[in-house]
Amino acid sequence: MDPVMLSRWQFAITTVYHFFFVPLTLGLAWFVAILETTYVISGKEIYKKLTKFWGKLFLINFAMGVVTGIVMEFQFGMNWADYSRFVGDVFGAPLAIETLTAFFLESTFLGIWIFGWDRLPKALHAGAFWMVVLGSSLSALWILLANGFMQHPVGYEIVGGRAVLADFGALMSNPRGWYFFWHTIAAGLATGAFFMLGISAYHLFRKREVEAFRTSFYLAAIVGLISSVAVGLVGHAQGVYLREVQPMAAAASEALWETADPAPFTVVAIFDSTGKKEVWGIHVPYLLSMLYYNVPSGKVDGINNIQAEYEALYGPGDYIPVVALPFWTFRIMVGLGLVMIAVASFAVYMRYKKWPEKLHRWLKWGPLMIALPYLANTAGWILTETGRQPWIVHGLLRTEHGGSPSLTGGMVLISLIGFALIYALLMGVDVYLLAKYARAGISSGGEGAASPEPSDEYDFTGAGK
């Protein structure tokens, strides 16, 4: 068993898992902060109850984001030692800054928020949560700037066989990283919105706590619509930029094998067993050029042409990612995004029409819609990281050369299985708790974060008090 291959699987699994929880943290944080601020300003109890209800769900999810995140920081050194040696001078800095500025901020102030309800003045307590919003957003920024460097290295020099930071400003202003950031923030807001929308719909369908959940539903619908549109617009801009700086990744995500002008858009395609040759596909002429250039003409480089270019530039080798992966995840992501826009529009329409009875039955589908952003987020992440292959740092280091020489396949197999098992268990627990508290509604949420049934009867020693 190849430790590098196992490390790749482990990194993919742990990242997808981590990014399952992160977007909800990023998005729902804003909602909770806004609800609590509205409470502070208006003094209306309903907003305090909403803050506590959505806040409790936020906390259950946040815990999972934190513990899966620690694994990510350690994993670069554990499984990708040669990558860390090569790129640490550049990549390490944004990560360190993320921990010092963002992680301390969000964890300290969240602790203050959870425990400080009756101890801090209202405005200060709400302010503490805004620090959590700031911390989580900053965290996203730094890690995405770091990932931006992996995809499109800037601000570096090669000295003594490793990358060395030469221009911090360039690293921080890398458009690749900023596109990632705005796209991720929008996706996070969409995730939070659909989460809120689905749970609100659940209660509205059953005509429970209608006033509170109509407020949540409306807030979620508006934010959901705006953020779904925004994620698409930023995504489009990102895609156009991708063609300029990572033409192979762009070509792979479109399965464009040969350079074409004008270039057709491939809606669906079937590849052969190597994943590197198209067997059948549906193409729309001119459309790819239109997407990139806004006019029905314009050259788009094809996979095979770029491969030849890269062999001349980097030496012999295979520079083609597994095309089926970025191709399909891209279409899944965009398709889901379009569905999300439609669903959010419908939700806004429902509110605009003041909840007509004839549309009431559609609320039943609300909870199912929560899955949409989760699937889109996962697809998007897989798209960007598989599209980057075979590079771990584009143009500078191949993934297969970034592993840890001191690892054996057996060691990585142990950790891979270990993480997979514990994550599966915790996923079950997390979903169970979220569903339980989401279903319980607002009034039973009550004060504090604990179950409403504390009990002194629970004697753990059998010996009594």
Added chain:
Amino acid sequence: MNLNILWFDIIAFFYIGFMVLEGFDFGVGILLPFLGKNDTQRRVIVNTIGPHWDANEVWLIVAGGATFAAFPAWYASLFSGFYLALFLLLFALIMRGVSFEFRSKTPFPAWRNFWDWAAFGGSLAAALLMGVAFANLASGVPVDAAGNYTGTFWTLLNPYGLLGGLTSVAGMTLIGALFLTLKTSGEVLERARSVARRLWLPVVILLAALLVATFFFTDLLAQKGIAGAILPLVALIALVAAGYFIRKQRTGWAFACTAAGIAAAVASCFVIMFPRVMISTLDPAYSLTIYTAASAPYTLRVISIVAAVFIPFVLAYQAWAYWTFRQRIKAEPEQLTY
């Protein structure tokens, strides 16, 4: 200003801070199933560290991140070298971390008991592994010319490593008991006080044994002569003083002395290492140093500026958080958050 030395010190500062702050978190976790005999008492115990444990854990994350940024070769060697130990540490931190948030979220005793034991197991394993790790960093491990570790998981569980681990568990349990003495009342307080009284002597003995062992298993004597004994002795004296204060029921002072003792013990590890960051037992020429493992001066300058701006700010708001939650936790279920 020598930025290589500065960053070695900053990283040491964060590791030391982590061992003290999460020291009492892990200690509280270890004591949880024993000092809490019913649900309310266990909730009280969890609530003492509730506002603080997550931010305390970040000290480790910052130490790791700073290591990556300032000394990428050290980060690579250490994290890949101690692979399985770190995997176990991550497993422990994961289980402990979610246990606090999840524990009281259902009324079922089996559920709550499970998470309490998860907090125990996670805290115990983490305390043990950190002690093992620091002992091995001080004594050195087999590292080849490319900076890659050539030992196994079991290599780390050598006598000195295990002694370090045991001392860490005992010391952290002690400081956890003292923290509970400061933060609880009634039966839990009495039990915590009793644990602290009975534990301090074993801790002193273990620490003394570790000090003696240090002269045999590390090159402290060869490097720094008898002067090298100063910081480890300070640690020992601090723990002895803690015993005096425990006897006198001056818990605040006992806690401070134990914290100082833990800090001095971990600091000793860094003193032993300096200026190396990975000591190779295969060949001293293979050891990584703060110069050979470091990022280039430009990077060190950039992160120094960020650190200078943010560290004081971070310390200030963390201190404010401790101040805000300085009261004792009352055993009133309706008022407990976790």
